[in-house]
Amino acid sequence: MNLKNNLYTDTGWEIAEAAFNPDQVATTGSNFMIGNGYLGYRGTLVEWEADRYTACIVSDTYDKADGFRELCNVPNGLFTQLFVDGEMLSVFTGETHDYARGLDLRSGRFFRSQTWEGTRGQRVHLETERLASYDNLHLIAMRYRFRVAQPSQVVISTGIDGKVWNLNGEHFRTYAPSAEGDLLLFQAVTGELGTQIDVVEGLTLMGAQPQTRELVRGQRRIVRRLAFALERDQTVTMEKAVAIATSNDVSAPREHAQADARAALRDGYDATRTRHSKEWERIWAVSDIQIEGDLEDQITTRFSLYQNIIATPTHARLPIGARGLSCQVYQGAAFWDQEIFNLPMFLYTRPWIAKNILRYRHDTLDGAREKAERLGFGGAFYAWTSGKTGEELFPDFFFTDVLTGRRIRNHFNDWQIHISPDIVTSIWQYYVATGDWDFVVKHGAEIAFEVAQFLVSRSHYRVDKGRYELIRVLGPDEYHENVDNNAFTNHQTHFALEKALTIREMMKESAGGELEALFDRLGLTETDVENWKDIAERIYLPQPDPETLLIEQFEGYFQLEDVRPDEVRQRLLDPEEYWGWPNGVAVRTQVLKQADVLQLFALHDGLFAKDVMRANYDYYEPRTEHGSSLSPSVHSLVASRVGCPGRAYEYFKKGSTIDLYDASTKVMSGGTFLGGIHTAACGGVWQMIVQGFGGLHVDEAGIRLAPSLPDHWERVAFHLVIRNNLLAIELRGDEVRVRAAQENGGSVRVAVGEEVRVLSGGDSATMAV
């Protein structure tokens, strides 16, 4: 089936482009990436160089350049140029037929095929595929096979290209390419922290042997030049194995990478691929969402799930980058997106990954404590942009005023305080979904208490009003900085304080002395608990207006100029201007960047009545610019909840195609390149379907499903893991089927409408909607 943007799918498992579009080099490089949470390799063509955004981003390689501490793009071990009768195969020269480039999502493989006619009548057919192994995360494997149509002089230039694309400054202080036996090695050492990165490459040739071999070593590139005299229709297959290791993940990265590369070459590509595919089978068994009735929705959904999966480190406790491992944008670091958008899919399908993510937040508590202290607060104020250590990576000056060239001081890092309570919200959701009290005691409680301490120090009491306030904040709508009593932030703060109190109460009741030990370690006293209580009780919580039912986004919002995004867009003097502070076009208007009050509804189903949610949806939705890729999924989810299935589906279309159709996002804003995979939007796709269309609600009692599927969807099937019990869910227009896996150790209460079933292992139920 043909899709927009030259894309197609046939099975709903593969997504590919049928024609090469040179204008989309940056976008397709992201979309067709492979990865495994340890590394990401962009879907670029192997003959390309840095100017076409080739990149292999490796987790845990944070290093600072030009003020940005970000992940490194390591030397490109797949680099391969094919010269046929002296002319390089390319998509830019000669003629290309039978072109395809895409992904097999089921097994996490990139593929490319192309029949190329050179300008001198050469003709060659290329088929190549590659994978970032889930069996050995350090490994990238590629099969590169070509057939010449007539006798040809062919040169393969293949090796490691260290001339890498850097979004900001140069990250390596030394580059050391070398050869050892058949292997090529490339060692780079980072400039700031001296992290050693080793890329080792080897290859196997089949179908022909080179007449000559030449090693070409430059300062930043090392390649073999292999020359062949090929006959008509002769096929040559090259298998490359590239292993990557760094001093941050193994003790002897060079030796480690060498061993991995040799082992992979010994096994051969097919064996590597088989092992890798098995891992993907296991992942999809619980992560897939089947959609019957719309193949396009099926493939865009799977694409999104795939991207969320490969963006997420599971080998270590590391952040999920806002652009995953697709490029250096946003520094390979976590934002609130991680808990609020990426995590729910894992929480309800592979909860150990959700736990891993939350433990990462526990690991980084010291960074959050330092940030709080530096800014004059107590407890833990999580980084807006969090790398390995949790130190604040967000630069004070991120955007540029494109009209004046002056840097803009954005206050994401110091005023967007909801990040801390957002993490507590996620901890609580994790506990409710898993019942993992052990995690709460060992990790969650410390986060919750330290966040509570931060919130105490960040709250201000107004004597005359007898209430606590949160002053000078930035809510999710990033176009309105420096506002007071942002409804989302105040309610989140309240929720986090309540949960800190609840956790404390629960720990008090459970014996073991952990509470006392933790309080001792954190230096907490009853006075602190009294403060949590006092603020939880007396913090100002914006409520719906009794007449209009509207909740004001922040104090004074309704007094702002009431215009729509299109009108505001007309006021731009430059299309790349940032719309927000200090003087952007949206600042003095009611135009929102993204869901803010609605975000509160998305996080807390049931906090407000449906008519309140509906009134606010109707008010805020037309005023929202959706300048963030986070926005459509929240709108879809809330539209489902308030009974607007048409709008829910429209936003689903928007939110599930952000990267594939390059829609709804700004690649440039305020002079900053913001491309790459929008991993949070990908996580949002799971939420739109399962929590939106499926109406999933999880609480201490069990789950509730309230499906309202898009009309033409015949069936949606997915899995859930609730308190360690696996459930297979099938939704149709009029019924819900639930099967509890045979091996389930407990039972799960499932409600649909008025009907409630308690399902133990092997049980199944069909319930009418």
Place this chain on the structure above:
Amino acid sequence: MNLKNNLYTDTGWEIAEAAFNPDQVATTGSNFMIGNGYLGYRGTLVEWEADRYTACIVSDTYDKADGFRELCNVPNGLFTQLFVDGEMLSVFTGETHDYARGLDLRSGRFFRSQTWEGTRGQRVHLETERLASYDNLHLIAMRYRFRVAQPSQVVISTGIDGKVWNLNGEHFRTYAPSAEGDLLLFQAVTGELGTQIDVVEGLTLMGAQPQTRELVRGQRRIVRRLAFALERDQTVTMEKAVAIATSNDVSAPREHAQADARAALRDGYDATRTRHSKEWERIWAVSDIQIEGDLEDQITTRFSLYQNIIATPTHARLPIGARGLSCQVYQGAAFWDQEIFNLPMFLYTRPWIAKNILRYRHDTLDGAREKAERLGFGGAFYAWTSGKTGEELFPDFFFTDVLTGRRIRNHFNDWQIHISPDIVTSIWQYYVATGDWDFVVKHGAEIAFEVAQFLVSRSHYRVDKGRYELIRVLGPDEYHENVDNNAFTNHQTHFALEKALTIREMMKESAGGELEALFDRLGLTETDVENWKDIAERIYLPQPDPETLLIEQFEGYFQLEDVRPDEVRQRLLDPEEYWGWPNGVAVRTQVLKQADVLQLFALHDGLFAKDVMRANYDYYEPRTEHGSSLSPSVHSLVASRVGCPGRAYEYFKKGSTIDLYDASTKVMSGGTFLGGIHTAACGGVWQMIVQGFGGLHVDEAGIRLAPSLPDHWERVAFHLVIRNNLLAIELRGDEVRVRAAQENGGSVRVAVGEEVRVLSGGDSATMAV
């Protein structure tokens, strides 16, 4: 004696320019203005029109145009053009000799003389003078006398020019020029509020009678054309009387102005001038500062005193404009300048004027209450820009980003909260200097209590720190907006709360039930008083660092880039850029616009030890840009206090010549015209001399003088009125002479060093320094 800028003085009482400089049309128009607190008439030439900034600004004519509610420039009743043989006498054409334009400060008169040779050999000598009567505030009188050197055909075109200069929009909805008998009348009605303004003009001719008289009436101008055939050396004298009245100050303005004009014409110019001069004699008797040893300092000082006097309405309770009545800049409205800069001179010489000013603040309490309520606070939050009613006149958007053309939201009006406690500080100073308890009970207490209520609502308590804070403020240094715990603002808040508590205590002790009545009327309870106490006790008061003795201007100030103003100036992309928020060159640096911590020292002598003041002076002074005309006088005053007489004198020179030498000020900033007389700087001159060089300190016990005169000043003499007792003070390098006026009813304690004298009426003392 010749001064800079083509200026000269001979007696120290007159200041004039010896040559006309067309580049200084705007500045000299302000400098040579006449006025009487009711109206101001610029020192422009009578033949000029709106394009040369002619203006007659009348108090109490606030009306809104283009978003600015400001005083009106009324039709120009002095308008007179002299044609000699068909060519108009001018400073721009022909040749000018014996030119002078200036002021006789002693009698508040403008004078101009010029011998003009036209391009056709005509030759005429003009002598003219004018005054804005202090005997009848509605009256402007002019004598216009010329002599032709040879027989000439002369036409005088004189009348009322209604084509006025408007800084912002058009203020009049109707213009009605007319003639009634010999008088010309011009009625204008303002567009917003319908205020009726009547300008009535009449003249008397001597020395010749016109051959023809013609009345020329345009839509916005009415003039008589008087044609003369003059003989060689014939002198013609025209006396004009212009009377102005508005429906805001009299019930029948037209009739009132007609009567005034007729009376003045009947009396003749000389009589008008005599009566006017007598008033000035009375004013100078107590207001003058005599400086022996430097004629330049003498004249610049008198010029400053003169400008402060004529800017100040005494006929009604109206604000002192930041540019007085010199133009429409700053809307003819009061800022904190009024209490902190203009008022002290009056407080210690003509305290009834200080009282008038403070009663104006009482009159405008409702405006301050409304502002507080509108912004979500209690009590009284005084307008940053206060016209007649006290409503906030400062527009949200004042400056323009000259680089982008976008308007800048400046937060003078909502974040510069110190205005309210500043007024309370002034009330307390008034009480200490006058002992006028009756004023405190009737007016001061209500202000102090309402300001306390505002400060309670504007304070935020930090539970974790156990202290109150002032968040998101703008201190006197207007380049750093949105700061927390600005030392000046916090200390001022503390002072104001303490004084509210003191006044309450004192009222409690004095019988009469006024306290209870006032509390009832204001709805105040003991809980409110407890809040004042609690905040006064626990507000965070930035203190000197024990090592460096430095007081941080606001939280985080010392972390800002430490550069000097010259370096920052280099970063301007346009010389007219505003240096402050949102993205100005000073915002992220330690560069101050004007005294901020030092301002605290200026207001509260003795709050910090001399070494603390000195350390802070040394730190902040080189970082101060003096982008405000308020800055030099504070620096001079503090330099005197910390023992830096050289610097004190340098800043005196700067501060006393701001208008005359057009120094230290920006005429344009952020796209806004900011010219006109800097009345606060003029008031600052009195403070630099009396409180700085003279070391005057006034407290409940009496006065202290600690002179450190500039070395070459031989003698400084001025008067003080302390608790209704007049003192004549003479300072010399080594001694202080004080004479208590014969008529004094009480005694004043005078201290100089260790020596203390108590002087009753007729006493005098000479005390060694």
